[in-house]
Amino acid sequence: MSDDIRVLVVENQELFRIGIRSVLSGETDVRLVGEADNGSRGFELFDELKPDVVILSLRMPDSCAIDRLADYFRADATARIVILAEHAGDAEIKKSLKRGALGYVCKDVAPAELVQAVRTVAAGRKFIPGRVASILSEHIGTEELTRTESRVLQMIVGGMSNKEIAFALDITANTVKTHVKNIFDKLGVSDRTSAATTAIRRGLVRVDFNQQL
Numbered sequence: 001m002s003d004d005i006r007v008l009v010v011e012n013q014e015l016f017r018i019g020i021r022s023v024l025s026g027e028t029d030v031r032l033v034g035e036a037d038n039g040s041r042g043f044e045l046f047d048e049l050k051p052d053v054v055i056l057s058l059r060m061p062d063s064c065a066i067d068r069l070a071d072y073f074r075a076d077a078t079a080r081i082v083i084l085a086e087h088a089g090d091a092e093i094k095k096s097l098k099r100g101a102l103g104y105v106c107k108d109v110a111p112a113e114l115v116q117a118v119r120t121v122a123a124g125r126k127f128i129p130g131r132v133a134s135i136l137s138e139h140i141g142t143e144e145l146t147r148t149e150s151r152v153l154q155m156i157v158g159g160m161s162n163k164e165i166a167f168a169l170d171i172t173a174n175t176v177k178t179h180v181k182n183i184f185d186k187l188g189v190s191d192r193t194s195a196a197t198t199a200i201r202r203g204l205v206r207v208d209f210n211q212q213l
Contacts, residue, residue: 004031005122008051010042011035011084012060016107020055023111030118039063047075052122055114056101058085058092064206066092069099080121084109088132089203090139103127143186145204152179154205157196 007030011017017035024032034049036042039060046054054072056065065083072079082103083096093104102121105114106129113129120127128136145153148169155165162176169176180192189195199205 004029005053005118006031006033006049006051007053007055007118008032008034008036008042008045008049009055010039010045010060010065011055011057012037013057016057016084020114023114024118027115030115039065039068043068043071043075046072046079050076052080053118054079054081055084055118056081058083058096065101066095066099069096069101073100080124082117082121082127087201088135089201090135092203093132093136095203097126097128104132105129106131139202145183145186149179149183149186150204152176153183153195153199156180156183156192157199157205 007024009017009020009032011020014037017037021032021035024030033051034045036045037060039062042054042056045051056068058065065081069081072081079100081101082105083101085092085104085106088104088106096104102124103117103126105117105127109117109129117127117129151169152165155168160168162173162180166173166176183195184190187195187198189198
């Protein structure tokens with residue numbers, strides 16, 4: 001048993017935890033050692049159990065996994081984390097990998113592929129499924145948004161007008177128009193609705209769907 005890959009699952013949806021538990025229970029070299037339904041409890045268990053691999057849900061009511069990665073690596077520089085996401089947005093994939101995650105899979109991942117991800121990451125190697133790699137390749141060379149453009153885009157997604165954005169950022173309406181034009185050009189869209197949907201699909205902005213329900 002000492003050679004088993006010890007796994008911690010941090011996922012707020014019970015149905016997914018049950019599914020992962022079922023998948024891992026069928027493997028002789030993988031052992032589920034803990035489960036948490038929120039980010040804070042997940043980190044506590046990580047610090048307590050010292051698992052070999054953490055399957056960490058990207059979005060939970062109390063946190064975003066991308067923001068918590070630094071905590072894990074401060075606690076253990078060798079932490080091996082697989083991000084579990086609703087969908088694959090290139091911006092979120094890039095941020096996750098840049099901040100140290102070794103794997104990124106979507107919640108519709110096949111059982112065998114999830115086990116492969118756990119084994120690969122436990123060995124210290126990256127696991128990027130073909131679908132995720134394809135999404136990343138689609139956006140190679142695309143121009144990144146500036147910090148201010150990202151803030152303006154977040155406000156566009158929130159339904160704010162140019163006048164409201166100008167007031168919130170303490171800049172002129174003409175400056176906002178320039179930012180909006182640059183955002184449209186970089187995203188390859190021509191209107192605010194398309195900018196918002198593209199931003200959400202690619203993971204360029206944060207949208208708390210839990211609070212909207």
